[in-house]
Amino acid sequence: MSLEKVSENKCFAGRQLRYSHQSAVLNCSMNFSIYLPAEAGSHKVPVLYWLSGLTCTDENFVTKAGAQQFAAQHGVAIVAPDTSPRGEGVPDDADAAYDFGLGAGFYVDATQAPWSQHYHMYSYICQELPELINANFPVDGQRSSIFGHSMGGHGALTIALKNTDKYQSVSAFAPIASAMQCPWGEKALSNYIGTNKEDWRQYDATELVAKAERQIPMLVDQGTADNFLVEQLKPVLLQQACDAAGYPATIRMQEGYDHSYFFMSSFMADHIAFHAKYLK
């Protein structure tokens, strides 16, 4: 598991770093970014994992979210992985559509050919990548939380709800609340996992809320002017699932905000402060 540094930039007195490595789980070379606050020079810091949405790489969040400021303020590291396996040998959607294949791993472990050779983003995010991070950087893996946007919000919620021993808190911006009940999720799950919908439940946040072994703190922000709100994201389904399960989530509708980083940056301070509270 050798790491190759791609870039390093000083940022808010800490370091914004980018690395490439060979992933055994994904069977390809992957890039990830990590921000280390200044404190990481003297002691281990807690770590936040960020999962991006459709079409993104590890770089969108790093350049657009304005998160380093708050990571520096609270003394937490932020790891931003890519959104799918990458490279010439990795199959893509037949039409190179934006919502499936490259840039659209959906944070699941694919079981169907040809996807099952590479598309294991679930295991990459909750096992291989944290092991790599914990072994190579001054972070305290016992203090980890996870958050994400859209497809990555779905990833953060499902991964956290299935691994409540591994994450102290979870948050999401405009998450796909129920992958089973929207066109993006139906396309991805039927191809990656197969057509038996029983198998899809393990990757659906609304299904997992009631099954969580521990009710870890959850914060969700959703813009009311988001073009994907009604057809794809459906936060009301997550709210209903939390209400039914007695899960004390904070799900906020933010008036007039859309699906962009302009929305996310506006509430980034809140999300990182939320996680920092449980990581300290």
Add this chain to the structure above:
Amino acid sequence: MSLEKVSENKCFAGRQLRYSHQSAVLNCSMNFSIYLPAEAGSHKVPVLYWLSGLTCTDENFVTKAGAQQFAAQHGVAIVAPDTSPRGEGVPDDADAAYDFGLGAGFYVDATQAPWSQHYHMYSYICQELPELINANFPVDGQRSSIFGHSMGGHGALTIALKNTDKYQSVSAFAPIASAMQCPWGEKALSNYIGTNKEDWRQYDATELVAKAERQIPMLVDQGTADNFLVEQLKPVLLQQACDAAGYPATIRMQEGYDHSYFFMSSFMADHIAFHAKYLK
């Protein structure tokens, strides 16, 4: 001077807007971005002009600088124009080099063919664009300041020093301190203005410091790990000019920072707070 709205995104309770318009001075269609804080809904707000560096459009600053947060906090608008005239009829560098022609207007009024037909970024920034902004947005043009990066830092300093009645304060990140004394500036000035170096002095910050009619507040930040520091930027020349002229500028060397938006975002709060102090 009709304006066409290209996009609008809610951001930190205000609005990030993008427009296109036909520029008479540049003889082509141009895009610009403007951030309006929430206060602009009820009264006129002060306005900050941002000038970007080589290769940028109006969008780099908007997506990467993290400035909206501080504009919202201080209740100031920020206008971000493009860095050169644009379009099929606009001549470019013969080799399409990054440092001359499109994306590299250098904030001068070209006098040499074929550049003189379109390349009048100086007049665009200090006359046409403010008139357009003042006429169409809830800003108080009497309270204007200007800042920029690299080529745009050179633009901000030279424009402010020549128009001390128009700007309340000026700041720059890693500016080209003396366009006459670096390869980027020599290439641009000789082509846009001609080979008589006497004509270049009007576009050189170090030359203008002593000639400023008013010593408006000036802040400059420069990273010590900036690849362009020694050959192109030369902040020591600006410091010497300020010392010689008794101009009380604050020129700070920032240890370990480079030429990127990771550097700029780290000190964006300082710069906007600096301007806000003089705009209120």
